[in-house]
Structures are given as C-alpha cells and as structure tokens.
Amino acid sequence: MRPLGVAITGFGNVGRHVAEMLELRRHGYRERFGVDVRITGVCGSAAGLVDSNGLSAKRLQERPAFTPGLSGDLFMSAVRADILIDAGPSDYRTGGASLTYLRAALRRHMHALVVSKGALVTDLRNLQHLAAANSVSLRFSGAAAAALPTVDLIEHNLAGTKVLAIEAVLTGTTNFILNEMLQGGLDIHEALRLAQEKGIAEPDPTFDIDGWDTASKLIIIANSALGMDLHLDSLPRQGIRSVSDIDVEQWRTRGVAPRLVGFVNRQTGPVRAGIELREYPQNHPFAGLQGSMKAIRVLTEEMGELTVLGGASSTPATAAAVLKDLDHVLSRITA
Numbered sequence: 001m002r003p004l005g006v007a008i009t010g011f012g013n014v015g016r017h018v019a020e021m022l023e024l025r026r027h028g029y030r031e032r033f034g035v036d037v038r039i040t041g042v043c044g045s046a047a048g049l050v051d052s053n054g055l056s057a058k059r060l061q062e063r064p065a066f067t068p069g070l071s072g073d074l075f076m077s078a079v080r081a082d083i084l085i086d087a088g089p090s091d092y093r094t095g096g097a098s099l100t101y102l103r104a105a106l107r108r109h110m111h112a113l114v115v116s117k118g119a120l121v122t123d124l125r126n127l128q129h130l131a132a133a134n135s136v137s138l139r140f141s142g143a144a145a146a147a148l149p150t151v152d153l154i155e156h157n158l159a160g161t162k163v164l165a166i167e168a169v170l171t172g173t174t175n176f177i178l179n180e181m182l183q184g185g186l187d188i189h190e191a192l193r194l195a196q197e198k199g200i201a202e203p204d205p206t207f208d209i210d211g212w213d214t215a216s217k218l219i220i221i222a223n224s225a226l227g228m229d230l231h232l233d234s235l236p237r238q239g240i241r242s243v244s245d246i247d248v249e250q251w252r253t254r255g256v257a258p259r260l261v262g263f264v265n266r267q268t269g270p271v272r273a274g275i276e277l278r279e280y281p282q283n284h285p286f287a288g289l290q291g292s293m294k295a296i297r298v299l300t301e302e303m304g305e306l307t308v309l310g311g312a313s314s315t316p317a318t319a320a321a322v323l324k325d326l327d328h329v330l331s332r333i334t335a
C-alpha cells in the first residue's frame with residue numbers, strides 16, 4: 001500500500017477536526033484510492049510533532065508531547081509529506097506564516113489544501129503559478145465558504161460558461177445576526193452575544209460584522225474562478241455594525257429580509273464588485289436563509305441562473321470541505 005503523508009500547519013479547531021476526520025476515513029482511502037493516508041506532522045505557532053510512520057489521533061491529543069520550537073521553517077524542513085493542509089490564522093495584510101508554509105510546500109512538490117484565507121487574499125495568483133510550475137494542486141474550498149460550494153461550483157458544474165454575475169451570502173455569522181434581529185427581536189449586541197455563545201462568532205467579531213470576511217471570500221472566489229484581480233483595500237465594503245432597531249422595524253414593515261452579500265456584476269458596462277447590505281423580498285431564495293446558512297447565485301450566459309443554498313458555518317463542515325479537496329487530490333494522484 002502506497003503511503004501518503006499529510007502535514008497540518010495550524011493545529012487549532014479546524015486542524016484538529018481534520019486530523020480526527022482523516023483517521024476515520026483512512027480505511028476508505030485505502031479501499032477507494034489504494035493509498036495509506038497518514039498524518040506525518042502537525043505544528044502550531046511554537047511547537048510541533050513529526051513522525052514519518054504516522055501520528056495517531058490519540059497521540060495528537062497529547063499536546064505535551066509536542067517538540068518545542070518545531071514550527072515555521074524548522075517544521076517544514078523536518079516533515080516528510082506529500083500534502084500540506086494549512087489551517088493557521090488568516091493574516092489578510094501580509095499572508096502571514098501561512099504564505100511561507102504554502103510557498104515552501106509547493107516548491108517541494110507538495111499539494112496544498114488551504115483553510116486560512118490570508119495568503120489567498122494577498123497572493124493567490126503567485127501561489128497558483130507556483131503550484132502549476134511544480135505540477136501540484138492548490139485547493140481551497142475551506143477558505144471559500146467551506147460547506148457552500150463556490151469555486152467548485154463555477155469551475156466544475158459551470159465549467160466553460162461565461163459567468164456574468166455572482167451574488168452570495170458568504171458569512172454565516174452575519175446571516176445569523178440579521179436573522180436574530182429580524183425574527184428574534186434582539187438588538188445587534190444581543191444577537192452578537194448569542195452568536196458568540198453558540199460558537200458561531202469569534203470573540204473579536206470585527207472581521208465578520210464589518211464585512212471583511214465576506215470581502216476576503218469574494219476576492220478568493222472572483223480571483224480564482226473568474227480570473228479577476230480584486231484587492232481587499234480597494235473593494236467597496238459595507239458591514240452590519242450600524243444596523244439599528246429602526247432599520248429592523250422598516251424591514252419588518254416592508255416584509256423584506258436583509259442580507260450582507262458579496263457581488264460581482266459584469267453584465268453590462270464596467271465590472272462592479274463589492275460588499276453590500278441588500279434587501280430581498282420574501283419570495284427570493286436568499287430571504288429564507290435560516291441560522292448561519294449561506295448561499296450563492298451565479299448568472300451565466302449559457303446556463304442562465306443557478307442558486308445554491310446551505311453550507312451553514314461549523315468547524316466539522318469546514319474540515320469536511322478540506323477533505324473534499326483531499327478527495328480530488330487523491331483522484332489526481334492515483335489516476
């Protein structure tokens with residue numbers, strides 16, 4: 001049985017879920033692809049663990065067994081792996097440590113699966129060139145709305161079509177907060193607190209409620225699947241921070257549902273893209289999005305309009321999106 005090593009950089013919520021799920025699916029990979037997928041290394045910001053024979057889920061739960069200092073370049077030199085899964089923090093200004101890990105991995109002919117968004121927002125095009133030059137895959141479903149298919153939808157299901165417009169609810173947290181305000185009668189602070197209690201919102205919610213999260217996902221989707229060149233600092237961006245009780249009352253009276261959406265429109269005239277708080281009538285598919293569900297509507301010249309709803313935010317769903325990418329890589333490797 002051919003062994004296949006997987007390294008994970010960033011071993012927090014998502015990284016751990018990926019490791020657990022990988023172990024559960026290991027037998028299936030053997031049967032379906034004829035490969036023995038094993039985790040050969042994981043690292044956090046200050047420590048890591050490598051073993052070419054594979055690290056069991058039980059061993060990976062033993063944080064104290066991690067080797068201090070085995071992170072960054074040291075980790076990348078020590079680990080023997082065919083695939084890198086990057087689940088470190090998202091640094092939207094510089095790409096952060098993730099960018100360094102990804103560059104190093106691709107140069108070493110490792111396939112890369114990315115959950116963190118920063119490196120993709122800042123340097124996607126160069127990473128794609130690096131992957132192509134080294135004949136490996138760079139996939140990032142986990143960073144592009146995870147359980148909601150976005151890039152895959154355009155690149156596979158709508159392959160070959162001309163995409164005229166995209167409109168998408170990409171952040172589950174903002175959808176949850178808006179729903180709680182409209183349906184649950186909470187003000188924005190109460191709705192945010194509830195989202196945090198349920199583990200949907202981060203302790204620092206700025207990134208979600210000011211529209212940065214939606215913007216970064218839209219950039220990843222548009223720049224990869226549509227070949228665009230959007231930048232975080234120049235993308236027009238609205239958030240939901242300033243939504244007031246008066247706004248909510250007006251939406252209720254008019255019977256519309258507010259949604260924070262990322263959009264690209266290249267139907268006529270100059271291309272427009274941005275993040276806007278839009279209103280939808282009750283018969284629009286976006287109006288019915290419950291909880292932290294997401295959605296994407298794609299308009300193509302040849303196939304008309306396609307809308308996908310679902311992909312609620314959760315760590316297990318994100319981990320599963322990473323392993324969806326792994327399935328594609330295994331298909332490629334073993335074809």
Ligand SMILES: NC(=O)c1ccc[n+]([C@@H]2O[C@H](COP(=O)([O-])OP(=O)(O)OC[C@H]3O[C@@H](n4cnc5c(N)ncnc54)[C@H](OP(=O)(O)O)[C@@H]3O)[C@@H](O)[C@H]2O)c1
Binds near residue numbers: 013044045072142313
């Ligand atoms: N949670 C989700 O559902 C979700 C969904 C989509 C995308 N994402 C993205 O996925 C990434 C991980 O999310 P998470 O929820 O798992 O976050 P998390 O629990 O905070 O985990 C991130 C981990 O990265 C590690 N790290 C920090 N600096 C590092 C470095 N220089 N080298 C290696 N590891 C480093 C941290 O390790 P230490 O503990 O050692 O500092 C931490 O354990 C984020 O970029 C997030 O935006 C998450």
